[in-house]
Every structure is written in C-alpha cells, then in structure tokens.
Amino acid sequence: MQMDTIVTPGLVLKETRYKESDRILTILTPELGVISASAQSSLRLKNKLFSACGLFCYSEFVLLPGRNMYTIREAEVRNVFHGISSTIEGMSLAMYLAEMAAALSPTGEEAAKELRLLLNCLYMISEGKTDLHVVKAVFELRTMSECGFLPQLVCCKICEKYDGPAFYLDPQEGILLCEDCAKKAGKTCNLDTGALYALRHICLVEDKKIFAFKISVGSLAKLSAVAERYALTHLDKPLKSYDFLKSVLP
Numbered sequence: 703m704q705m706d707t708i709v710t711p712g713l714v715l716k717e718t719r720y721k722e723s724d725r726i727l728t729i730l731t732p733e734l735g736v737i738s739a740s741a742q743s744s745l746r747l748k749n750k751l752f753s754a755c756g757l758f759c760y761s762e763f764v765l766l767p768g769r770n771m772y773t774i775r776e777a778e779v780r781n782v783f784h785g786i787s788s789t790i791e792g793m794s795l796a797m798y799l800a801e802m803a804a805a806l807s808p809t810g811e812e813a814a815k816e817l818r819l820l821l822n823c824l825y826m827i828s829e830g831k832t833d834l835h836v837v838k839a840v841f842e843l844r845t846m847s848e849c850g851f852l853p854q855l856v857c858c859k860i861c862e863k864y865d866g867p868a869f870y871l872d873p874q875e876g877i878l879l880c881e882d883c884a885k886k887a888g889k890t891c892n893l894d895t896g897a898l899y900a901l902r903h904i905c906l907v908e909d910k911k912i913f914a915f916k917i918s919v920g921s922l923a924k925l926s927a928v929a930e931r932y933a934l935t936h937l938d939k940p941l942k943s944y945d946f947l948k949s950v951l952p
C-alpha cells in the first residue's frame with residue numbers, strides 16, 4: 703500500500719457508469735463526508751472491486767486522492783443490504799434517501815451521524831418488517847435535525863402549551879403552534895397527538911431507539927406529510943428520485 707492512500711469505510715450512494723466497465727461512485731464516509739471516487743474496471747465480473755463497489759454496499763475503501771476525485775485502489779465489503787432490491791418500493795425509497803444524503807453533503811461530525819442513520823434505515827428497508835412510510839419519515843426528520851435544522855418541538859412557540867389534540871408544525875420556520883394559536887395565525891393543524899409524539903421521539907431520542915415507537919395509521923399519514931414537507935422545504939433543489947418514489951409509495 704502506498705503511503706499517501708486513505709483507508710475509510712463508506713456507503714455507496716450512487717454509481718455512474720462510464721467507458722465500458724468503469725464506475726464513478728458517490729460515497730458517504732464518516733470523516734471525509736460525501737466524496738466522488740472512480741472504480742476502474744469495477745464492472746468486470748472478475749475485478750477485485752466488483753462486489754464491494756455496488757450501489758448501497760457498505761465497504762472498506764483504500765483511496766488514492768486525485769485532483770478531482772479519489773481513485774479506489776482496493777475495496778472490501780462490510781455489509782450488503784440484499785433485501786433492498788427485492789421490492790421496487792424498497793429500492794426507490796433507498797434511492798431517495800441516498801439522494802437526500804448526497805444533496806445535504808454533511809461534513810465533520812454530521813457525516814458520521816448521517817452515515818449511521820442511513821445504514822440503520824437501509825437495514826430496516828432490507829429486513830422488510832417496518833412500514834416504509836415509517837422509515838421514510840424517520841430518515842427525513844432525523845437527517846434534517848442532525849444537519850442543522852432541528853425543529854423546536856418542546857411546546858407551542860406562543861403560549862408554551864405542551865400537549866393537545868392538534869398542533870401545527872411550520873415547515874419553513876420549524877416551530878410548533880397549538881390548536882388555538884394556529885387558528886389565530888390562520889394555519890390548519892397538521893399533527894395529531896400520535897404524530898406529535900412520534901415527531902418528538904424521532905428528532906430527540908438517542909440513535910439506537912430511533913425506530914422504537916408505535917404509531918396508528920391515521921397519525922402516520924399526518925407524520926409522513928409533515929416529515930416530507932419539512933425535509934423538502936430545507937433542500938436547495940428537488941430530488942430526481944422523488945416523483946418515481948411517490949408513484950410507487952404514495
């Protein structure tokens with residue numbers, strides 16, 4: 703191994719083919735953030751990079767820094783989420799989450815947190831036991847919270863009321879209004895009790911417990927709409943994977 707190479711784990715967020723058997727990968731790493739790296743000849747079946755450079759592979763990479771991007775010298779698989787590609791809904795959700803992570807391009811400590819969150823969500827998709835709407839809402843809310851857009855969730859911004867049958871989360875400002883204050887402000891409540899409980903849980907609980915909550919079908923519908931709106935409001939541009947995802951997972 704050369705002295706100037708870097709060894710890092712990383713999750714492949716995107717792969718782009720070029721020439722006949724090369725790929726350019728977008729990889730989320732805990733310390734370098736989101737990087738581009740070329741994997742030469744990695745589409746040849748017998749190439750040593752073949753299996754570790756696929757989409758959603760979590761691998762250990764040996765990288766050589768270059769002027770525009772890294773070159774992958776070696777790669778070894780740590781984890782493959784085989785279940786993701788077994789359904790079109792799971793696959794399109796994974797593409798959407800990966801595109802959002804790449805668009806946010808977290809750095810420093812945020813990159814390591816984002817990587818853990820995304821690995822956790824891909825695992826849930828792959829296992830196929832969790833409602834995909836839950837996985838989507840968890841990722842959207844938690845990723846925004848960790849990338850500098852944590853909403854103020856403790857109580858109503860105006861009167862400090864803590865609970866009630868209906869609340870409004872302002873997707874732009876990230877503030878809560880209780881039913882009365884929302885009405886005075888001309889806003890329609892978008893959360894019920896269950897959705898607000900889940901929202902607080904997802905944004906504030908420790909990593910390991912992030913999926914440890916139950917939610918009714920009705921509350922999940924409200925949570926899903928708010929989570930998506932909140933995430934997309936804070937992104938600079940629309941995600942390419944969004945329309946297709948909505949067509950298979952409305």
Ligand SMILES: [Zn+2]
Pocket residue numbers: 858859860861862863879880881882883884
């Ligand atoms: Zn209030």
